[in-house]
Amino acid sequence: MTTRNFSRRGMLKAGAAGLAAAALPMGWARPARAAGEVVLGAVYVGPRDDFGWNQGHAVAMEILKTVPGVTVIEEENVAETDAVSKSMESMINLDGANLILGTSFGYFDPFMIDLATKYPDVQFRHAAPLWSADKHPMNLGGYFSYLNQAHYVNGVAAGLSSATGKIGFVAAKPIPTVLSNINSVLLGARSVNPAATVQVIFTGEWSMPVREAEAANALVDAGCDVLTCHVDGPKVVIETAEGRGIKSCGHNTSQAALAPKGFITGAEYKWATIYALYADLLGKGEPLPNVVIGGYDNDMVGNTAYGAGATPEAIAAADAAIAGLKAKKPIYVGPLKDNAGNVVLDKTFDNYDPVLDGMGFLLEGVIGSIT
Amino acid sequence: MQPASTSAMPVVTLGSTGWRPVAEQVAIPVGALVVATLLFSVVLLVLGKNPVQYFALVWQGGFGTSFSLQNSLQRAAPLVLTGLAFAIPAAIGLTMISAEGALVLGGFAAAAVAIPLVTGAAPVGVTLVVMAVVAMVVGGAWTAIAGWLRHTRGVNETISTLLLTYIAIAIMNFFVEGLLRDPGSANKPSTMPIGKDYMVGAIPGTSVHWGFVAGLVLAVGLFVLMRRTTFGFAARVTGGNPRAALAQGLPVGGLVVACCLISGACGGLAGFYEVAAIQGQANASLVAGYGFTGILVSFLARHNPLVIVPVAVLFGAIEASGGLIQRRMDMPDATALVLQGIIFVVLLASDTLQGRLAIFQPKGDGK
Numbered sequence: 001m002t003t004r005n006f007s008r009r010g011m012l013k014a015g016a017a018g019l020a021a022a023a024l025p026m027g028w029a030r031p032a033r034a035a036g037e038v039v040l041g042a043v044y045v046g047p048r049d050d051f052g053w054n055q056g057h058a059v060a061m062e063i064l065k066t067v068p069g070v071t072v073i074e075e076e077n078v079a080e081t082d083a084v085s086k087s088m089e090s091m092i093n094l095d096g097a098n099l100i101l102g103t104s105f106g107y108f109d110p111f112m113i114d115l116a117t118k119y120p121d122v123q124f125r126h127a128a129p130l131w132s133a134d135k136h137p138m139n140l141g142g143y144f145s146y147l148n149q150a151h152y153v154n155g156v157a158a159g160l161s162s163a164t165g166k167i168g169f170v171a172a173k174p175i176p177t178v179l180s181n182i183n184s185v186l187l188g189a190r191s192v193n194p195a196a197t198v199q200v201i202f203t204g205e206w207s208m209p210v211r212e213a214e215a216a217n218a219l220v221d222a223g224c225d226v227l228t229c230h231v232d233g234p235k236v237v238i239e240t241a242e243g244r245g246i247k248s249c250g251h252n253t254s255q256a257a258l259a260p261k262g263f264i265t266g267a268e269y270k271w272a273t274i275y276a277l278y279a280d281l282l283g284k285g286e287p288l289p290n291v292v293i294g295g296y297d298n299d300m301v302g303n304t305a306y307g308a309g310a311t312p313e314a315i316a317a318a319d320a321a322i323a324g325l326k327a328k329k330p331i332y333v334g335p336l337k338d339n340a341g342n343v344v345l346d347k348t349f350d351n352y353d354p355v356l357d358g359m360g361f362l363l364e365g366v367i368g369s370i371t
Numbered sequence: 372m373q374p375a376s377t378s379a380m381p382v383v384t385l386g387s388t389g390w391r392p393v394a395e396q397v398a399i400p401v402g403a404l405v406v407a408t409l410l411f412s413v414v415l416l417v418l419g420k421n422p423v424q425y426f427a428l429v430w431q432g433g434f435g436t437s438f439s440l441q442n443s444l445q446r447a448a449p450l451v452l453t454g455l456a457f458a459i460p461a462a463i464g465l466t467m468i469s470a471e472g473a474l475v476l477g478g479f480a481a482a483a484v485a486i487p488l489v490t491g492a493a494p495v496g497v498t499l500v501v502m503a504v505v506a507m508v509v510g511g512a513w514t515a516i517a518g519w520l521r522h523t524r525g526v527n528e529t530i531s532t533l534l535l536t537y538i539a540i541a542i543m544n545f546f547v548e549g550l551l552r553d554p555g556s557a558n559k560p561s562t563m564p565i566g567k568d569y570m571v572g573a574i575p576g577t578s579v580h581w582g583f584v585a586g587l588v589l590a591v592g593l594f595v596l597m598r599r600t601t602f603g604f605a606a607r608v609t610g611g612n613p614r615a616a617l618a619q620g621l622p623v624g625g626l627v628v629a630c631c632l633i634s635g636a637c638g639g640l641a642g643f644y645e646v647a648a649i650q651g652q653a654n655a656s657l658v659a660g661y662g663f664t665g666i667l668v669s670f671l672a673r674h675n676p677l678v679i680v681p682v683a684v685l686f687g688a689i690e691a692s693g694g695l696i697q698r699r700m701d702m703p704d705a706t707a708l709v710l711q712g713i714i715f716v717v718l719l720a721s722d723t724l725q726g727r728l729a730i731f732q733p734k735g736d737g738k
Contacts, residue, residue, distance in 0.1 A: 047704070075694045077704035080656040082649045086442045087694045093438045094431070094695055106559050106656055128558070173548070175558045204544060358557055371549070 037069050038099055038282045041091035043084060044076045045104035046207065052233040052252040057103045057127070059253070060271035067279040073097065080106030088115055092122055099282070103127045108142075116140035125278075127271075129293055129357065141290035143274045145300040146351060147251075148177075148184040149325050150267030151228070153303045154249040155188020156321040157264045158226040159196045160314035161247055165189075168219030169200040170212055170229040170237045174370035176359040178230045181251075181267070183363045184331055185228060190365060192317050199224055200368035207232040216240035226264065226309075238263070247309035254304045263307030265318060273299050295351060296325035325351075332356060337364040395731035400673065403721035407714040414709065420700055432695035433688025444579045447680075447687030449474070451586030452641035453665025454672065454679040455593055456634040460518070460528075461674040462597055463630045464610035469517055469532035470638040471662025472539030473510035477639025478646045479543040480509040482562045482653035483551055485646075489565050498569055503643045510639020511632040513539060518631030522624040540658055547654055561654035571648040582644030587680060589637060594676040606630055638662060667715050686711070 048058035054076065065072045073095050078087045084107050091097035100122060102112050108126045116124045116137040124140045131142040158167050167189055171178050182200050189196035199222060201215040208231075216227055216237045227241040228249035235258060241248035242259040250256070250266020274292050281288055294300035303322065306315050325331075334347040338361040349356055362368060412422035433443045456470035481502040488498040517535060520526040546552075548560040571581050597603035606626050609616040617623050645657055668686055672678035693707040726732070 073698040075697050075704070078694070079659045081645070081659045082445060083659070083690070086445060086691065089438065090432065090442060090691070090694050091698070093436070095698060106654070110651055173560070175560065177558055 037071070038067075039071045039073065039091075039095060039097045040064060040099045040101065040282075041088060041095065041097035042072060042074045042101045043078050043087055043091075043103065043107065044074070045080065045107075046077060046232060048074070048076045050233045051235040051255060051258070052231075054103070054232075056253045056269045057271050060269075060275050061101075063272050063276050064279045064282075067283050070279065070282055078104075080104060080111075082111070085111045085115060088112070088124075089119075092119055097122065099123045099125070099288075101125050101127070112140060113137065123288060125288065129291070131291060133290065138290070141288065143292040145269050145271070145274075146293070146295035147267050147269060147301050148180040149295040149331065149351060150301040150303050151181040151230075151251075152184040152188040152325070152331050153318050153321050154228055154265060154267050155185035155190075155196075155198075156192055157188075157303075157306070157310055157314040157318040158185065158228065158247070158249050159189030159191070159193040160317055161264050161309055161311050162189075162193075162196070162226045164223055164225045165193050165196040166222070166224045166226075167196065167198045168216070168222070168224030168227045169198050169368075170215045170219070170227065170231060171200050171202050172206045172231045173204065174202055176357055179359045179362065179370065180356060181230045182366060182368075183359070183361075185249075186363055186365045187331055187333075188321065191321070196365070198366045198368075200362065200366055202368070202370070203231065209233070209236045212236045213240050217244070220244045220246055250304055256304050256307050260308065262309040263304075264309040264314065265306050266304035268302045268304055270300050270302050293352065296322060297328050297351075338362060339364050339366050339368075389733060391731045391733050395725065395728070396673070398731070399721050399724050399728075400671065400718060403718045404714065406721075407710075407717040410717065411710050411713050414713075418702075420702065424700065425696060428696050428699055429689060429692040432692025439688075439691060441578050442691040443684055443687040444577075444583050445687070446690050447683040448580060448583040448586055449641045449645065449661040450665055450668050450683035450686055451583065451590060451680055452637045452644075453662045454668035454683055455586070455589055455665075455676055456514075456637040456641070456662070457666050457669035458672065458674040458676055458679060459593060459597070459633045459637070460630045461669060462603070462610050463606045463626060464613065465518070465521065465627065465630065466529045467514065467517065467532045467631070467634060468529055468536065468663070468666065469514045469631075469634060470641070470665045471658070471660070472532070472536035473514050473635040473638025474642040474645065474662050475536075475543050475657050476513050476539045476642070477506035477510035477635075478642025478650075478657045479546065479562075479653040480639070481506040481643045482565065482646045483546070485565045485569065486551070486563050489563070489569055495569055498565075499571060499647060502647060503640060506639040506643035506646075507636035508639070510637075510642060511635035514631045514635025514638065515628050518628045522627045536662070543653065543657065544655065553652070556652075556654070559654060561652045564652045565647065566651070569647070570651055571644065580644060580648035582641070582648055585640060585644070586683070589640075590676045590680050593633070597676065602626075602629070664711075667711060670715065671718055 042061055044054040044057060046054045048054055061072060064070055073091060075087050078084050088100050105128050108130045112124050112126055113136055116139050120139055126142045129142055129144040131140055169182050169185060171182060182198060186198040199219055201219060203211040203215055212231055213236050217240060219227060226247045227237055229237040229251050234251045234255055238248045238250060238255045238258045242262050247262040247264050248259050249264050253268055255266055256263050278288055330348050330351055332345055332349045334345045335343050336345040338344045344361045362370060415422045415425055432439055434440050453470040460467040484505045485498060485502050517528050517531045520531055521528040547562055551562050552560050553563040573580055605621050609621060609623050609626050613623055646653055650656055668679055668683050672682040689707050689710060693704060696702055696706060697704055
């Protein structure tokens with residue numbers, strides 16, 4: 001941080017100059033963009049340093065800033081209202097952006113669909129598997145990583161690091177992506193400890209730190225000795241677990257620093273893999289693919305380096321599970337029942353099977369309800 | 372009722388006292404804005420940023436191009452309505468944090484009532500009118516609960532409206548994630564989309580939706596209602612001294628509830644436009660804080676319905692330029708909030724100058 005000396009007279013001068021500058025209409029015109037140059041606008045729904053979803057994207061975005069001819073402009077805390085349309089349009093109109101990355105789920109419909117129609121010369125990519133060729137503009141697309149694969153590894157490591165076999169899960173909303181992570185933790189834990197259970201509490205909001213702390217404490221009080229979560233910012237859950245002297249598994253990005261004693265491992269997105277692919281294609285002047293999805297088999301998710309909470313057996317089993325996922329070993333091996341006893345998956349499904357994208361159940365062994 | 376905690380709208384009558392009170396009404400808030408600007412410039416200088424560049428970017432991002440201006444007006448549209456939602460109860464001495472809840476519930480009700488109409492292919496005009504009316508009625512009724520509690524049970528309306536806001540959001544979430552959830556909205560629970568054909572369009576030649584015009588019309592209408600009618604006079608008398616109003620035989624309870632109904636209708640209408648012009652459905656994105664920003668807008672406008680419009684546009688411009696400032700000056704998003712906060716505090720502080728500056732005091736002959 002730099003400081004400057006300033007006097008009242010200097011302030012008045014600066015203020016007067018500011019007013020004068022403000023009085024000039026249209027101070028700067030739309031910046032000229034050289035041919036072949038890429039101006040990439042990235043939009044985040046929360047702060048870029050949230051120890052979670054947004055930080056994961058923002059950190060990975062750094063790789064794009066190193067590509068010659070690519071300028072990255074970023075905006076944080078942009079709500080899923082017309083604010084996102086206006087932010088993206090402002091990037092296009094005032095900064096000459098020709099590639100827009102929208103990193104929040106609710107940006108897609110209707111905002112990015114409408115913008116892609118309105119600005120056919122600008123490329124739009126959205127961080128969720130929502131784009132379909134027969135419904136949406138061709139200058140729009142999506143990219144997504146299947147984090148449940150890394151949560152499966154969390155489950156394996158947690159199952160062997162827990163003394164009680166009770167894993168607590170603080171979840172935001174009962175939607176398919178979240179349910180898949182909860183179920184994957186259970187399946188991972190049961191693969192090494194058939195008696196393991198996962199107890200889940202839904203907070204109802206993506207970011208509600210007070211309720212997340214309450215849920216985390218309630219799970220510890222219920223006997224859980226490992227906590228993990230799927231909320232926007234896992235900081236509160238991980239710190240609560242550490243404070244209560246139990247172990248934890250992370251979500252979204254690395255939270256290892258928050259829990260030096262109890263951290264086992266964490267599920268991490270590797271957006272950098274996708275962004276590096278984009279950077280490579282942009283550098284060569286080639287078009288971007290409409291859809292990029294993946295998991296462990298193409299290095300799009302990973303697990304945080306094992307912390308002090310991971311036992312040697314847990315590390316060995318988790319490494320084996322990772323090797324299996326890289327070889328596309330399926331997580332959902334049927335038939336599987338939900339926790340009311342109904343058969344919900346009658347056969348084994350591939351890790352990317354669209355049936356799993358619509359998941360609406362908690363498997364047998366998960367304590368909790370989605371209604 | 373307690374004496375007014377928010378300053379009621381000052382009674383300005385041209386002719387009897389000359390130009391001075393009017394000039395005072397303009398000069399003090401404008402002066403406060405200038406002081407806030409200077410204070411904020413100090414913050415920027417301490418951070419090593421250039422205030423001139425900052426305000427030049429506010430100009431460019433808020434007004435400098437045709438796109439920027441439309442961006443500001445679009446962002447101002449909900450703020451005009453939520454500003455009015457705060458200003459009307461403020462006239463009668465109530466500090467209501469109710470616009471957010473009215474917006475959310477009104478918007479949700481509009482989306483819910485649209486489901487059978489859209490499914491039944493009802494005419495677009497009829498559907499939109501029904502949606503708007505339902506949104507206003509639901510928003511009004513919701514806010515009137517707090518007014519009724521205030522008058523009959525003496526419940527502090529600021530606390531009750533704040534808590535009711537959480538309940539309103541919970542009610543919407545309950546239905547959006549349950550009974551009224553569109554099966555297609557797997558990962559973002561929402562009601563059924565009303566579809567492009569049923570959406571409120573933009574004002575021709577612009578990208579600004581009609582909610583801004585609705586706000587303008589309502590601002591003028593409510594200005595007339597509060598300043599030029601018996602109802603408005605009675606409300607302002609009640610705001611000035613509720614016990615005196617009661618002693619005069621004014622129907623204080625009815626006035627309180629009526630002001631709450633108007634407030635809630637404004638909030639509900641803002642919710643209607645969020646659904647019918649922006650989102651096309653109700654979901655958690657309705658909870659965007661417009662109701663809370665409206666409180667700042669109303670205070671800055673000294674709860675004057677007409678002044679709310681330019682103030683809302685100013686706030687729209689600050690928000691519209693926020694992104695540009697993030698991008699060009701590498702400053703965090705919270706910068707715009709710091710500016711808004713400084714403006715708010717300086718403005719409240721400047722209120723103590725009302726009636727204390729000699730130049731604005733009427734001379735003996737009223738010239």
